[in-house]
Amino acid sequence: MNTLTDPFNRKINYLRVSVTDHCNYHCQYCRDEDHQTYTSRDEILTYEEIAKIVKIFSELGITKVRLTGGEPLLRKDIIKLTTLLNEIESIEDIPLSTNAHLLAPMAAKLKLSGVNRVNISLDSLDSDRFNQITRGGDLKRVINGIDAAIEAGICPIKINMVVMRGVNDDEIESMIDFAVDRNLDIRFIETMPIGIAGINVVDKHFSEADIIQRIQSHLPNRLSVVKSKQTDGPAKNFLINHTNSCVGTISAFSNNFCDSCNRVRLTAKGRLILCLGQKDSFSLRDAIRSGINDDEIKLLIIEGINKKPRRHDFDTALDNISSSQMVEIGG
Ligand code: SAM
Numbered sequence: 001m002n003t004l005t006d007p008f009n010r011k012i013n014y015l016r017v018s019v020t021d022h023c024n025y026h027c028q029y030c031r032d033e034d035h036q037t038y039t040s041r042d043e044i045l046t047y048e049e050i051a052k053i054v055k056i057f058s059e060l061g062i063t064k065v066r067l068t069g070g071e072p073l074l075r076k077d078i079i080k081l082t083t084l085l086n087e088i089e090s091i092e093d094i095p096l097s098t099n100a101h102l103l104a105p106m107a108a109k110l111k112l113s114g115v116n117r118v119n120i121s122l123d124s125l126d127s128d129r130f131n132q133i134t135r136g137g138d139l140k141r142v143i144n145g146i147d148a149a150i151e152a153g154i155c156p157i158k159i160n161m162v163v164m165r166g167v168n169d170d171e172i173e174s175m176i177d178f179a180v181d182r183n184l185d186i187r188f189i190e191t192m193p194i195g196i197a198g199i200n201v202v203d204k205h206f207s208e209a210d211i212i213q214r215i216q217s218h219l220p221n222r223l224s225v226v227k228s229k230q231t232d233g234p235a236k237n238f239l240i241n242h243t244n245s246c247v248g249t250i251s252a253f254s255n256n257f258c259d260s261c262n263r264v265r266l267t268a269k270g271r272l273i274l275c276l277g278q279k280d281s282f283s284l285r286d287a288i289r290s291g292i293n294d295d296e297i298k299l300l301i302i303e304g305i306n307k308k309p310r311r312h313d314f315d316t317a318l319d320n321i322s323s324s325q326m327v328e329i330g331g
Contacts, residue, residue, distance in 0.1 A: 003061040004301075006308040008114060014263040017050060017061045018330030019081065020070040021268045025099050026135035027121070029162055032196040033135070037070070038326040042323055044268040045285055047077075051084040053266065054091065054299050063318065067115075068330035070268065073102040079113045087115025095119060096329060101138065103145030107152040118149055119187075121159045124168050125178055126174075150182060151207040155290040156246075158185040163211055164204040171212065173218045176240075176247060188215075188250040193314055194276065194323030208236075208251035215247055223247070252276070260313035264304075265330055272304055273329060277312025 004012040019255045023030075023048055054065055065085055071278075072078060087092055096110065097119045103110075110118075117191070120142070124130040127139040129313020149157050161168070161175050172188065186212045191200045215238075216223065216322035223238035237248040251257070258275075265273040287300055 002059060004057075004305050004322045006305050008259075008308075008310055010259070010261055010308075011061070012264060012308070013062055014066070015054065016066045016068055016263060016265045016330050017054070018068050018070060018266065018328070019050070019072045020044065020075045021328045022074050023069060023071040023327050024074060024101055025071065025137045027137075027162075027269075028133055028135065028197065029122070029164065029191050029201040030195075030331075031325050032200070035197070035325055035327065036112055036124050037327075039268065045266075045270045047081040047084060049270070049285065049288055050081060050266075051088070053270075053297075054085055055088050056294055056301065058088050058090045060298060060301060061179055063090060064095070065091055066095045068097040069203045070330070071101070072096060072326055073098050073106060074115070075099070075100030075287050077081075077178045079109050081107070082110060082113040084232060085274070091112060093117075097121070098145075099134070099137065100142045100149070107148040107154060109254055111152045111154050115154065115191075116156070117156050118154055119160050120146055120149070120160075122159045122175070123161050123164075123218055124144075124171055125174055126171075129168065133164075146182070146184070150184075156185050158187055160187050160189055162189045162191060163206040165206045169202055169206050169210075169214075172214045173230065176215065176218055177247075179247070180240060182247045185246040185248070187248040187250060189248070190253050190305050192252045192276075192326075194329065195323060195327075197325055197327075206207040208249045208254040211251075212236075215249075219247070243249055246281060251319065252312065255316055256311055256314075261311075262306075264308070267328060267330065273300070274304060274307060275309040275312055276329065277314050278309045280307060280309055 095112050095117045096115050102118045123133045130139040163169050191201045191205050193202050222241045224235040226239050235248045235250045237246050239246050271281045272284050274280045
């Protein structure tokens with residue numbers, strides 16, 4: 001099998017695909033309060049176009065394809081896409097990132113169609129606070145979604161909590177307990193200064209070191225380091241001894257982890273984003289719609305990966321960051 005390697009000798013084997021830039025939630029750190037999406041259907045990639053791009057990437061060595069958004073479960077007939085992707089031979093892993101608002105009735109079908117694991121965003125277990133952070137979210141529906149995914153046998157399920165000082169940092173311990181009770185994994189995410197919404201929460205930043213200290217105080221002598229797989233990328237993970245749960249952190253800000261970056265991102269409109277924190281991108285949608293053949297698209301992708309930036313500059317130069325909001329990029 002081919003491998004995609006960038007100029008810094010990083011093996012790129014992970015593609016994040018945003019299937020829509022619409023979202024039913026309006027999370028404070030992800031999407032500016034006034035942000036609306038007006039994207040029309042013909043601007044976004046069709047399922048056939050996504051599957052074609054993923055197939056080409058798979059021939060270049062991509063084995064993991066995460067579906068994200070916006071909110072991916074808002075896209076009509078998403079099972080049609082997961083089924084198409086599951087038919088691509090060398091794609092081994094099709095995880096989904098969701099806010100779980102629409103998950104309950106779809107969990108079993110998603111699992112059957114090849115979605116082997118899900119990441120669920122959950123920033124508070126207090127329904128009023130949850131509603132405020134998400135600007136309208138319904139905690140009860142999300143918990144029903146999580147329970148339906150457990151019932152459907154999707155495993156592992158990972159809870160992603162974005163930790164914000166003075167907003168929800170007092171819930172780190174209760175979130176761990178929630179995850180352990182349900183045999184779920186939990187990951188605490190540092191806020192990233194992406195787009196206006198991300199920059200607006202910079203003052204609420206809660207560092208990875210502080211998160212780890214709180215985890216260790218809550219679980220003294222109960223953590224064993226888990227060795228990551230190459231497709232895991234930069235997360236730090238610990239098994240919570242005597243449970244089925246792992247706890248982890250992801251910190252783009254405190255620790256520049258770009259040396260282990262293994263991914264590129266495809267937006268709903270078909271732009272290939274080479275680095276989460278830089279503007280470099282190009283349109284694969286326009287390329288495939290221009291009628292060029294698969295080998296030519298492959299060459300375009302290889303040329304693109306050759307331009308993948310070495311690192312983001314969140315920690316040194318906020319003005320170099322792409323102005324796109326996370327809701328458009330997919331996390
Ligand atoms: N709607 C889905 C969801 O809720 O998971 C998928 C899209 S969401 C953009 C993907 C991930 O991006 C979520 O885990 C979210 O918490 C994370 N995210 C968005 N903005 C962020 C920011 N400024 N800093 C850190 N993480 C962020």
